[in-house]
Each structure stands twice: as C-alpha cells, then as structure tokens.
Amino acid sequence: MKAFLLAAGLGTRLRPLTDSVPKCLVRVGGHPLLELWLDTFRAAGVDEVLVNLHHMPEQVRSHLAAHRGKPQVRTSYEPTLLGSAGTLLAGRRFIGSDDVFFAVNADNLTDFDLRLLLAALEAAPSAQAAIAVFHAPRPEACGILEVQGGLVTSFEEKxxxxxxxxxxxxxxxxxxxxxxxxxxxxxxxxxxxxxxRLVGRSVAVPVGDAFLIDIGTPEALARAQAEWPLRGIA
Known part of the structure; x- marks a missing residue:
C-alpha cells in the first residue's frame, strides 16, 4: 500500500514560525507532524510513502535521514509547486500497478483510521475515491460536499x-x-x-469521533498542542 503525504505548502498562515520550520516539522506533543503521519500510515498498513517538498526541503530530508523501518519514505522536490492533484499525477510511477493509494494533507492532526477509507472504497467498487468528511463550523472556508446514501452528489471549494x-x-x-x-x-x-470531476464517483466517510485539526493558523496550533496530549496518543 502506498501513500502521498502532501507537505510542500509554504505554511504562510503560520508565519513567523514557518519562516524557519517547514510546516510538516511543526511539533505537537513533542513530535513533528511528519512523524505522527508516519505512525498513522504504519498502522494503516502503508509500506511506502512519498513526501512532496518545496519549502525548506533540506530540513525535511535531514529529518528523514534518521528514519528507519516501515513505511519506507521517499521525497519528491517540486521547484515550482504542482498543486496537490499535480503531485499525484507526477507520482504515477510511484503508484505503479497498485489499484488504490492514500493521499493526505500533512498539516492535518488526526487519529482517524485511514483503513475506514479503504473499507468504504472496497464496499463501492464503482467509486474512484473515498473522502473523509466532517461537519465544519465555517463551511464557507472549506470544500463542501452534498451526500446522498454515502455517494457524493456535489462538491464546491469554499x-x-x-x-x-x-x-x-x-x-x-x-x-x-x-x-x-x-x-x-x-x-x-x-x-x-x-x-x-469525481462527483457521483466518490463516497464520503465521516471522521466521526476522531480528533481532527487543520494546523493552518497559530490559533489552531495552540489548540492542537493543548488538546492532542489529552487523547493519550502523544
């Protein structure tokens, strides 16, 4: 099983912290987000991870140099940002002959079980994607779906x-x-x-009671640092 960890963003909303640290190396509970994601991938049965890089790539490479064991990690530097879907397209060779793969935003902090996405996709053989979803307090700031019977019937970004x-x-x-x-x-x-383009060909998977914070702002990071240790995970 393979996975993309989408980590190339500049993290502009977290400045000045991200002026010196790439967002995937921001620490919560004493651990970089990158390491927390590698733990999550390992638990989901992922063997290989591709981390795309752009902002301060050498810091990420240096951190990964000490990584041992599974999942195996490789990096892909993007001198010009390809966009998250562009990264998937550029990683076609990485995916190889695998029929299914994961892709996640590296700035998410979560204990969501990625295997639920696999199970949903297996239960819907005609679907091309399984998307984790949550109820947003500010939906105008998110990508918003309409769902009927688990099938995504509309999608609109912000x-x-x-x-x-x-x-x-x-x-x-x-x-x-x-x-x-x-x-x-x-x-x-x-x-x-x-x-x-995947409306009608995607299934939605609620995150339910899983912990989920998009660490995109100093306020979100402060909340994560206060609440994550309470989950008994860090």
Missing part, C-alpha cells in the same frame, strides 16, 4: 453560499484511475480541480 456543512477533511483513498481525470497544465489541486 462556496460563498454553502449548501451543507459537510466538509472535505483532506484525507483520501483513490483508485489509480483518478490519474486519468486530473487535468493537465499548470498547478492543479485536489479540491479545486479533481474532486468536482
């Missing part, structure tokens, strides 16, 4: 007038066939460019 509060959590299981749907030419993102 809508001015949201039609639901069910939001994309930035964790996916994809079939390899989605690579044929990703548009070419310029940076392309999963939310903006890929998921709208």
């Amino acid at each position: 809508p001015a007038a949201p039609r639901s509060d069910l939001a994309n959590a930035g964790m996916y299981a994809f079939r390899r066939s989605v690579l044929d749907v990703v548009p070419h030419g310029g940076p392309v993102d999963i939310g903006t460019h890929l998921l709208p």
Whole structure:
C-alpha cells in the first residue's frame, strides 16, 4: 500500500514560525507532524510513502535521514509547486500497478483510521475515491460536499453560499484511475480541480469521533498542542 503525504505548502498562515520550520516539522506533543503521519500510515498498513517538498526541503530530508523501518519514505522536490492533484499525477510511477493509494494533507492532526477509507472504497467498487468528511463550523472556508446514501452528489471549494456543512477533511483513498481525470497544465489541486470531476464517483466517510485539526493558523496550533496530549496518543 502506498501513500502521498502532501507537505510542500509554504505554511504562510503560520508565519513567523514557518519562516524557519517547514510546516510538516511543526511539533505537537513533542513530535513533528511528519512523524505522527508516519505512525498513522504504519498502522494503516502503508509500506511506502512519498513526501512532496518545496519549502525548506533540506530540513525535511535531514529529518528523514534518521528514519528507519516501515513505511519506507521517499521525497519528491517540486521547484515550482504542482498543486496537490499535480503531485499525484507526477507520482504515477510511484503508484505503479497498485489499484488504490492514500493521499493526505500533512498539516492535518488526526487519529482517524485511514483503513475506514479503504473499507468504504472496497464496499463501492464503482467509486474512484473515498473522502473523509466532517461537519465544519465555517463551511464557507472549506470544500463542501452534498451526500446522498454515502455517494457524493456535489462538491464546491469554499462556496460563498454553502449548501451543507459537510466538509472535505483532506484525507483520501483513490483508485489509480483518478490519474486519468486530473487535468493537465499548470498547478492543479485536489479540491479545486479533481474532486468536482469525481462527483457521483466518490463516497464520503465521516471522521466521526476522531480528533481532527487543520494546523493552518497559530490559533489552531495552540489548540492542537493543548488538546492532542489529552487523547493519550502523544
């Protein structure tokens, strides 16, 4: 099983912290987000991880140099950001002949079990994607889905007038066939460019009681640092 850890973002909303530390190396509970994700992948049965890099890549490579055991980790430097969907497309060779792979945003802090995405995809053989979802307090700031019977019937990125509060959590299981749907030419993102093309061909998987924080702002990071140790995980 393979996974993409999407870690190339600049982390601009976390400045000045991310002026000196790439966002995937920000620590919560004494551990970098990168290491927490590797633990999550290991628990989900992932053997190989591709981490895409752009901002301060040498810091990430230096950190990974000490990594031993599973999952095996490789990095891919993007001198110009490809966008999250562009990273998947560029990683076609990494995916190889595997029918299903994970992709997750590295700035998520969660104890969600990725195997639930696999189970949902296996239960819906005609679906090309399983998307983790949550109820957002500010849906206008998220990618918003409408769902009927578990099937995604609409998707809109950061809508001015949201039609639901069910939001994309930035964790996916994809079939390899989605690579044929990703548009070419310029940076392309999963939310903006890929998921709208998968309406009717994606299933939604609620995160339920799982812990989930997008560590995109100093306020979110402070909340994560206060609440994560209480989960008894760090």
